Amino acid sequence: GQQVQQSPASLVLQEGENAELQCNFSSTATRLQWFYQRPGGSLVSLLSNPSGTKHTGRLTSTTVTKERRGSLHISSSQITDSGTYLCAMERTGNTGKLIFGLGTTLQVQP
């Protein structure tokens, strides 16, 4: 089965609404990393979080490794936030070997 499960699979929001994206993983992890994948396919690193809460701009990442879950909160969504958000876990420290989920596709409408 899938080692990293993301939910929801897709999400439609009105501009200005907040989004909460979930990531659950089936084995222990040393870190979660969140990526944004543009419609054209390229990936942008958003946040890398071993545990606890991290913020950057309108994004907040929370990782609870003991409970094998994480989340990405997007506040005040904008149309340009539309795309796919990928969660990836790293099982052992600093190997760069990430296990990805299938992603949450976000569509923000005006």
Next chain:
Amino acid sequence: DPKIIQKPKYLVAVTGSEKILICEQYLGHNAMYWYRQSAKKPLEFMFSYSYQKLMDNQTASSRFQPQSSKKNHLDLQITALKPDDSATYFCASSQRDTSGNTLYFGEGSRLIVV
């Protein structure tokens, strides 16, 4: 300017042929990786290199061979191409140290094998 350059961005290859995907990073990182994204599947780790040495290999097939001629280069040679090899191949790099290992990805090389 992109700091991780992948070439070509798109290519179409004939079954049985051989192709090389090029990756150069200008972030000064000490580790480089290849990942693959096939349709309807999650991004999948293939290889990791650190200081030009293979660290981890998750690819079952020997048809996939990474090549590192310089510290900031990690090319991927694929031989005897099959239609199942059709995917987008992403190169990534990171600075592996005690403070963390955030990966940065290139824009990908989209391969279609006919």
